[in-house]
Amino acid sequence: MSRIDFLPRLDVDFRWVLICLSCFVRSFAYQPHLFFAGRLTTSFTNFTRVLLEGNDPIAIAEAKDTVLHDSALNASYLVYIGLGMLVCTYGYMVIWQVTAELASRRIRERFLKATLTQEISFFDDLGSGEVATRIESDTHLVHTGLGEKVPTSVQYISTFLTGFILAFGEAGLGSAMLLVAVTDRS
Numbered sequence: 767m768s769r770i771d772f773l774p775r776l777d778v779d780f781r782w783v784l785i786c787l788s789c790f791v792r793s794f795a796y797q798p799h800l801f802f803a804g805r806l807t808t809s810f811t812n813f814t815r816v817l818l819e820g821n822d823p824i825a826i827a828e829a830k831d832t833v834l835h836d837s838a839l840n841a842s843y844l845v846y847i848g849l850g851m852l853v854c855t856y857g858y859m860v861i862w863q864v865t866a867e868l869a870s871r872r873i874r875e876r877f878l879k880a881t882l883t884q885e886i887s888f889f890d891d892l893g894s895g896e897v898a899t900r901i902e903s904d905t906h907l908v909h910t911g912l913g914e915k916v917p918t919s920v921q922y923i924s925t926f927l928t929g930f931i932l933a934f935g936e937a938g939l940g941s942a943m944l945l946v947a948v949t950d951r952s
Contacts, residue, residue, distance in 0.1 A: 802843045809836035866913035870905040877901045
């Protein structure tokens with residue numbers, strides 16, 4: 767039985783893949799938005815502390831102005847982060863799906879071309895529709911791998927790295943101590 771060689775080269779445009787990966791990493795780099803939610807909680811806590819401490823109207827007015835300013839600033843940060851995530855997520859989803867579709871189409875075409883160049887005796891052992899079913903199932907696996915598995919892997923890696931960067935950027939000493947405590951379990 768002869769061998770079907772249908773995957774000599776995919777001709778994937780790697781510029782689109784790099785743009786897609788860039789959007790993808792940026793999309794999930796925005797995920798630790800809880801940092802701004804923590805700032806918002808801190809400003810509310812400070813306002814409540816001023817209210818409970820006494821009846822000084824000047825301090826209460828200053829605390830009120832501070833909480834309103836901080837709330838507006840942090841809410842606007844959250845809106846900008848949400849818009850950035852929306853744009854980047856849409857960008858990487860569209861590009862990954864298009865890339866996966868183009869790659870599976872090329873594989874399907876080459877598979878069909880390689881199948882049609884086979885001798886007629888090649889098809890004696892195959893049932894009706896078996897070639898079409900195999901072409902479709904194999905290209906569906908490639909499409910699923912490129913369209914879902916690769917972006918999910920990049921998502922997890924970028925979220926992990928962003929978490930480390932934020933942790934060490936905000937509280938470097940505490941993060942280092944926690945990292946040593948977690949890794950030193952001997």
